[in-house]
Amino acid sequence: MMNIVRPGSMLSQVFSSVFHKPATRLYPYVKAEVADRFRGKLKHDRTKCNGCMLCMKDCPSNAINIVKVADKEFKAVLSLDKCIFCAQCVDSCSRDALEYTRDFELAHFDRKNLQVEI
Amino acid sequence: MGIIEIPIGPQHPALKEPASFKLYLEGERIAASNVTLGYNHRGVEKACEARTYIEDLYLIERVCGICSHSHSTCFISAVEEVAKLEVPKRAKYIRTIIGELERVHSHLLWLGVAAHEIGFDTLFMYSWRDREVVMDTLEMLSGNRVNYGINKIGGVRRDISEEQKEKALKAVDALEERTKYYIEIVNSETTLIGRLKDVGKLSYEDAMRLHAAGPTARASGVDRDVRRDDPYLVYDEIPFNVITDNHCDVLGRTIVRVKELIESYKIIRFALNNIPQGDIAVRSPRRIPAGEAFSRYEAPRGEDVHYVRGNGTDKPERVKLRAPTLANFASITYMLNGGYLADAPIVIAAIDPCFSCTDRSISIKHIDSGKENIMDWESLRQYSIDWHKNRGFNAKNIQLKVK
Amino acid sequence: MLLSLFYIVIFPGFIFLSVYGCMVEYMDRKLYARFQNRIGPPWFQPFADFIKLIGKEAIIPEKADKAMFRILPAFALASASATILYIPLWSTGALFSFKSDLIVVLYLLTIPTITFFIAGWSSTSLYSTLGSIRTLTQLFAYEVPLYMALLGPALLAGTWSISEIATFYYENPLLALCNIPGFIVAIIALQGKLERVPFDTPEAETEIVAGSFTEYSGRYLALFRMTIDIEMLVLVSLIGAIFFPVYFPGNTVLGLITYFLKTIILVFILALVRSLMARLRIEQMVKFCWKYLAPAAIFQILIDVLVKGAL
Numbered sequence: 001m002m003n004i005v006r007p008g009s010m011l012s013q014v015f016s017s018v019f020h021k022p023a024t025r026l027y028p029y030v031k032a033e034v035a036d037r038f039r040g041k042l043k044h045d046r047t048k049c050n051g052c053m054l055c056m057k058d059c060p061s062n063a064i065n066i067v068k069v070a071d072k073e074f075k076a077v078l079s080l081d082k083c084i085f086c087a088q089c090v091d092s093c094s095r096d097a098l099e100y101t102r103d104f105e106l107a108h109f110d111r112k113n114l115q116v117e118i
Numbered sequence: 119m120g121i122i123e124i125p126i127g128p129q130h131p132a133l134k135e136p137a138s139f140k141l142y143l144e145g146e147r148i149a150a151s152n153v154t155l156g157y158n159h160r161g162v163e164k165a166c167e168a169r170t171y172i173e174d175l176y177l178i179e180r181v182c183g184i185c186s187h188s189h190s191t192c193f194i195s196a197v198e199e200v201a202k203l204e205v206p207k208r209a210k211y212i213r214t215i216i217g218e219l220e221r222v223h224s225h226l227l228w229l230g231v232a233a234h235e236i237g238f239d240t241l242f243m244y245s246w247r248d249r250e251v252v253m254d255t256l257e258m259l260s261g262n263r264v265n266y267g268i269n270k271i272g273g274v275r276r277d278i279s280e281e282q283k284e285k286a287l288k289a290v291d292a293l294e295e296r297t298k299y300y301i302e303i304v305n306s307e308t309t310l311i312g313r314l315k316d317v318g319k320l321s322y323e324d325a326m327r328l329h330a331a332g333p334t335a336r337a338s339g340v341d342r343d344v345r346r347d348d349p350y351l352v353y354d355e356i357p358f359n360v361i362t363d364n365h366c367d368v369l370g371r372t373i374v375r376v377k378e379l380i381e382s383y384k385i386i387r388f389a390l391n392n393i394p395q396g397d398i399a400v401r402s403p404r405r406i407p408a409g410e411a412f413s414r415y416e417a418p419r420g421e422d423v424h425y426v427r428g429n430g431t432d433k434p435e436r437v438k439l440r441a442p443t444l445a446n447f448a449s450i451t452y453m454l455n456g457g458y459l460a461d462a463p464i465v466i467a468a469i470d471p472c473f474s475c476t477d478r479s480i481s482i483k484h485i486d487s488g489k490e491n492i493m494d495w496e497s498l499r500q501y502s503i504d505w506h507k508n509r510g511f512n513a514k515n516i517q518l519k520v521k
Numbered sequence: 522m523l524l525s526l527f528y529i530v531i532f533p534g535f536i537f538l539s540v541y542g543c544m545v546e547y548m549d550r551k552l553y554a555r556f557q558n559r560i561g562p563p564w565f566q567p568f569a570d571f572i573k574l575i576g577k578e579a580i581i582p583e584k585a586d587k588a589m590f591r592i593l594p595a596f597a598l599a600s601a602s603a604t605i606l607y608i609p610l611w612s613t614g615a616l617f618s619f620k621s622d623l624i625v626v627l628y629l630l631t632i633p634t635i636t637f638f639i640a641g642w643s644s645t646s647l648y649s650t651l652g653s654i655r656t657l658t659q660l661f662a663y664e665v666p667l668y669m670a671l672l673g674p675a676l677l678a679g680t681w682s683i684s685e686i687a688t689f690y691y692e693n694p695l696l697a698l699c700n701i702p703g704f705i706v707a708i709i710a711l712q713g714k715l716e717r718v719p720f721d722t723p724e725a726e727t728e729i730v731a732g733s734f735t736e737y738s739g740r741y742l743a744l745f746r747m748t749i750d751i752e753m754l755v756l757v758s759l760i761g762a763i764f765f766p767v768y769f770p771g772n773t774v775l776g777l778i779t780y781f782l783k784t785i786i787l788v789f790i791l792a793l794v795r796s797l798m799a800r801l802r803i804e805q806m807v808k809f810c811w812k813y814l815a816p817a818a819i820f821q822i823l824i825d826v827l828v829k830g831a832l
Contacts, residue, residue: 007308008797060173132727237800243557309799
């Protein structure tokens with residue numbers, strides 16, 4: 001095509017970019033679209049969990065903690081600062097009690113708020 | 119003016135990762151250079167020995183942000199070879215597709231970074247805008263924009279549905295059109311060619327002598343590509359070309375990388391259209407039997423090599439990674455000497471350095487005496503030849519096929 | 522007395538220069554961003570930068586020459602601002618004009634560049650030294666074509682005074698068409714004078730951090746950046762006055778509007794050149810200027826001499 005060596009060979013594209021919408025997404029003012037199966041924050045289903053703790057064994061960063069609250073009832077406490085959102089615990093769970101949501105806006109000012117009960 | 123010593127790094131606007139390049143200048147010419155690495159050492163190999171194979175997968179993936187799937191697949195291939203698992207065809211196809219998408223992502227990122235190093239910010243912004251298309255496709259297929267987490271021992275974790283396949287094909291078509299525009303620009307913009315031509319020259323003999331790998335070597339005419347020479351995954355079923363170039367300088371490396379993008383689009387289209395039906399994983403045991411394996415992979419930067427040794431438990435005994443940047447590193451000093459200071463950032467960027475992948479330390483310890491010694495290249499080579507000779511293995515009977 | 526004070530402080534003195542200089546910088550940055558498909562900064566960005574820098578602490582390196590470090594920004598600002606008094610803005614006559622004020626304006630505009638060199642040299646940091654040497658080398662390259670490109674129209678007009686050149690071309694507008702090669706040479710040499718891409722090596726961010734300004738911070742850096750903005754404004758006005766002879770003498774409002782339109786068009790062209798090219802190495806830049814720009818400028822002078830002979 002136009003393979004003559006000349007300076008300013010990007011002229012036509014650069015000039016027409018003024019008339020196109022900019023490619024920037026104004027993130028906090030415009031909501032970010034994430035894909036359908038994006039790995040976000042985890043969700044735990046107490047009715048299905050049987051306390052086998054396979055998720056704790058397989059977690060690469062020791063982020064999830066299963067705590068017994070009553071007989072045959074367990075709750076999960078997740079450290080959001082340690083979780084790497086790999087969803088290995090979802091795969092390892094023998095009862096399908098864990099699943100991931102699309103929630104990713106998880107920042108907090110206070111470190112204590114990052115230990116959440118899911 | 120005498121000789122001044124200019125430090126580029128560890129912190130410098132030209133470098134994306136810390137490394138120390140001390141340049142000794144006479145006027146604008148570089149008379150000598152001194153290169154040190156090691157700022158990114160994180161003890162990955164030792165950390166792997168303390169974690170199970172399942173946890174190690176995620177750790178190895180995070181060795182590098184841009185070639186994460188390469189490291190992960192290479193490690194998993196070695197583990198599967200030790201465990202003698204037969205990975206289903208569909209899983210191999212999915213791994214190939216993600217691997218080639220990662221290659222596209224890495225080369226577009228490199229194009230932007232190289233343009234920024236020579237002051238051409240428009241090309242930088244345009245190529246990173248197109249990189250967003252690839253990252254959105256990867257997010258749709260695997261769940262995350264970097265560190266995809268799609269491998270598991272015995273296969274992959276996610277499947278590709280018909281709708282995802284259609285969207286991915288459309289994204290590849292849009293990207294191909296933009297890549298053809300970049301090829302045109304690289305061949306016709308005067309200031310770009312003026313900055314990249316005859317810079318960082320590495321002749322064919324020097325590339326062989328200094329063990330360059332990947333696009334750095336292919337731009338000097340060395341016809342080496344692990345995907346064709348030693349096919350892994352499904353590369354023996356997919357037709358593609360290996361791009362070489364004879365410029366032997368940074369312009370050649372740019373042309374090789376941009377043309378490799380077109381080849382990657384061909385591979386992705388073929389793989390998406392011909393993916394066979396079947397399972398996506400086989401069941402794998404938690405305890406991997408004893409054994410050792412060695413696997414190679416063509417990462418976007420060159421040849422990536424992993425070695426895994428298991429001993430029957432669920433934790434590996436030894437994991438060794440050799441990243442491609444370490445192979446290309448010896449050429450940097452050679453290319454910097456005799457050049458201009460203004461060319462130093464682009465010469466460093468032209469080998470596509472990823473110092474996070476590279477920093478491992480090699481130290482050899484005698485098991486009996488407990489003494490540790492650091493060897494240089496020649497004595498290490500001689501040590502390996504003697505070790506093999508003592509076991510009756512004569513290197514002279516082997517013929518290497520090197521083109 | 523009051524009128525002189527008005528001219529020096531408000532218009533076309535400091536306040537007009539700083540405000541319009543910041544607006545010119547905003548237009549340049551916004552256009553550069555739009556060419557790259559981005560959004561770009563809001564209109565108050567250069568003002569905010571200036572105010573923020575003034576409030577920061579100014580750190581002077583131990584080995585640097587303290588007196589020079591402090592005086593040089595003010596020196597550069599003063600000489601760049603003084604030139605606006607001799608350039609015709611809204612009518613063919615400048616505020617104050619005398620014979621040969623073109624030469625004085627060009628010399629006053631060389632002083633900021635020499636100031637950058639001395640500032641980098643006296644900072645005694647490695648990167649500043651390299652940057653200052655490159656500034657001076659670049660000065661030798663673009664200075665001659667720029668002066669010769671401005672010399673051509675002056676030869677044709679037969680005078681060295683900018684106001685009289687403007688009046689001459691206003692009366693014979695067709696003769697301005699002979700100056701087109703000179704206009705192109707002047708636009709390219711302008712990128713060198715203002716140290717913008719493709720002639721960006723004295724301030725190459727990826728090689729020598731910030732060149733001469735590496736050690737500057739706080740209010741000294743604010744004054745240097747203001748100098749660069751004012752230099753851009755003054756040079757653009759000069760090129761507009763000599764090469765675009767569209768005036769409405771007697772009608773101040775229309776004259777001002779024409780002036781603003783001229784500067785906006787020239788800033789658009791400069792931003793376009795900036796976004797199209799990569800940065801050249803210093804020896805490539807010198808080679809380019811002496812191989813292509815200087816002969817083009819000589820060609821321009823030849824045309825003007827021939828046309829003047831024919832008149």
